[in-house]
Amino acid sequence: MRFHWEKELLQSWLKDHSLQDEALYWIGGKLVDWAVLSASPPYADLIGEIREEADRLLERPEPELTQELYERFEKTGNRLAYEDKYFERRRRLTSFTLMSLLEPDKRDYKQALIGTIGAILEEPTWCLPAHMRGQEIDRNIDLFSAETGFALSEIIVLLGARLPDPLREAMLGHIDRRLFVPYLSYGPYGWETAEHNWAAVCAGSIGAAALLVEQSAARKSAMLVKAVETMNHYLDGFGEDGACLEGPGYWNYGFGYFVYFADLLGKATDGKADLFASDKVKAVALFQQRCYLAGDRPANFSDAMPHVSVHIGLSDYLADRFEEVEHPSLQLRSRFTDDHCARFAPALRNVLWFQPKAGREANWQPGSWYLPDAQWFISRSASSAGSFGFAAKGGSNNEPHNHIDVGHFILLAGDDPAVAADLGSGEYTADYFGDGRYTYDCNGAQGHSLPMVSGHQQQVGGTSKAEVIEAVTGDQEDRFALELADCYPSESGLQSFQRSFVLRKDEKPSLTVTDTFAFGEGGGQVSEVIVTRCQPSLAEDGRIVLAGGLHTAELSYGVGRFRAAIVERPFVNHFGQEESYYRIHLIAEHSAERSQQFALDFEFK
Template structure:
């Protein structure tokens, strides 16, 4: 990527999703909460004798749809009418092969997304009007999905033995894509089976056959899908996501009570691995953008299991489950900004329906109130109908209760996740910071040990750029060639010309956090993240937020074994920094206020670089075509020193 230098001082100055390429060492704690709950009951005594009774029937969904505002009902009919015209094109095999040929996963996924979107639109429209208008189109869509060679996404076909990129119909595997399609078809089977059978029994039987062969049978037969977590090496959002879809499929379609029991108990054992892997503090290692499909999908699984067991299997009172739920509330900054380390994006349209259901599950009024606050700031149709058919059905059952929930708007004054090593806090005048320790082998990892973000009155000052659109390179050996993954493009030093490296051994140490009436402090030793080539005896990075003064201080105190090259400190800014006199610079924010940074100009020279933002995902987050890197380069050849940067507000 080409950079444009617009100011030069003295001198000039890379989940859920694909977690198997980043392996951690072991589970955090062998809790086995679900398995231990189930062990209390003999055989299937904990399961409802009629599993289908726990789901809202078609009449209930129709009633809820018919009570929606007229403009939303009109939109559902309009989208259903559009979907009737959809012609269900086959997915070309070349669309699958794109991924191995050039890393493109989008073309194949767009075909599958169009299919599932059309089916969802048809189903909602028919359940609203109830006159058969959309039934033939629904049958066409279901048949097309059953005829599709695989529901597995092209990026995930490497789970099959054949590595050509072409689907192997003789080896069914379960991924996020297959699970989502299975979930959709299961709901359609539940609501429209009798309609299908008035035409012919063959379509309902075909759905059952495909779900058995593609989902239930391989799930029960195999223990080696990496996301199951049975090898205890690594678990991420795939685990609850896939397990939820499998359990929902079995609950809606499987008539054999013994087979359903097997799915329940195996899935509980698997989701236990996800809960075991989570640190007790409940922080989402993958960041807030993944919370919805990590802790959020776990919530959906736990909620379903609770319903299927008539409330007998319920772990909502466990502290780790409560901590996991409240993470999303605590790391909320302002508006749609959330703390975004790793592959998480800084801006997030949080799903109030899932947050509310989580609050219900753990009986937490603050979390339910936070969901209500999120919902009130977004138009009903923007979240009620968002996501899968499964999500929409649940939203329809809960939205009126959510609308009556009192909003909780109080911001968390500080948070500290001691095991995940993530902290943050707020000042009285609107300054907010978050910082992290950790290691460089976390899920969706960036080389970012010791980095931070800083906001003022909801506006980004120093940012974590985030991640570009996923491609094959994102989850390959070349991951850290991507600029947004590299420590040089985080708010971190470059030590003796050396950047951070990836792996478990490149980690933080001596992490410390303290909070008082006036100050919030976070300190971390980061030299181990750079390796021996940095020749560093120690490099202590510390942050201090003065709540009363409206000031934030970043300090680097270090000692090098020898000087190899000039060390640097980098900061990433969304808005253009302007160099002032006497070692200061200003950053003008959209609210018209300037944030000032003071730096030791006798020790460091400053270069300000423009870095173009060309990726669609990053453009959507930051809404501008450039970000700025501040490069402070060491003046002189000191091997011991302390550099302080103070950010002050108006």
């Protein structure tokens, strides 16, 4: 289903409605009373986090965004130096706005907010340096310029006359100059037809801002038509299974902004323009509860983090909208400071959309899911021994935020280091998204649990893809099997490479990974690779012990079949911090055989 409403129709639906009123922000059918929220015990932890951060920031000076910091990206590829200060300003904007609403009698918050808004209006561009790269000031729109305009629009609506008139008028002028005029006059932008988070964030933010502050009905409806069409492209990036190939963090991000815009559009049209009226949107809404393996640990393929907390406002909103969506445990709730970008829209809705009285389970419900469009297999189980998770993927090596990882898998228990791990996202630099992307262990085949075949690793590209042979979920056993020969170059000599997974869901689960290789004349050399965050030790020929925390696992691979080696490798995580992982190499002793089969058995003890 594709959404489309003509400009004239949208204009007729909007003409009797204005979102320039606090009545937009209702809770349970009543106008939000910020003073009641501030004193309400169920909100105490969340509001306490906001207050603590706002008070910390009151003691700090307004961060300075210098030209030298801005130019550092082009000179060195470093993003963090500029972005750290950029996002601290957004953290101030979000913190001081929320506290000005919750505690309006404390003038320090409002005065600090006014200073931060003034600093943001003085920024030459709201775009990040990494997204400018030759673009003209006030003609380019990236994720963060769109988010900034949306945030300022909501602040205008929420604080209204409490902001000085000249400042409010200046905010409106900058939103128009930096977002509305470029969107209507200088596009189309690449993200307008993108099938990933950029489409939802940019178009959703601009469309929401237009609903909130644009006075011209003609301009507003024109922007809404464009935004809705971009949302169609965003949804095209999902299969019918609703899987977000970029992972749950980007699901929070992209789908979050889809929902924020859809909610405002529905309110502005009395429900006539309903972006939720789609089976695919419902499937996407269900992705969150299907992608977690244990607690806050998802199947973190692609540039996903190993730990991802839930946005409680977004989650509760979707659980109200769709009966099958779970209200997640409050233990998984993201803290106010978890978002290093300090985005205003989700922070506001984590307060307004949170439902303290919703029924919640302590953990995600056990289950197994095969997502056929993504070719992801996910299984989580729980017993008196603890919680356990397994995930494996097919797909291709040409996906959003691509890693070379077809046939890769994850195995973990509770909060222990992952037995078979995905490193997730590395530090974003120019090279990370450039020619050097796959030299990073986070992204390249070398950082995933994939065999080397005759000295060759998997290749990047759309033809490097899996064929699913079997995907069966069951109460006691799950099975998943893939043909992976197309992922390796012809020089590997492969005619077939089938990888199968059998997960037995006992009190403590066990996993068998069986790799079956067929080579042409001359055979081939296989080196199995397992990536782990556990401390591995060679116990004896054919067995490696993987020491976790609460649980220990054993990897058995057959006496006399491999020569084993363990290498500890450093990598830099998404936040620029150095970590390490272990790469287990199992080098097959018999290399000339045309047919070879190896079984790797993982068992929790």
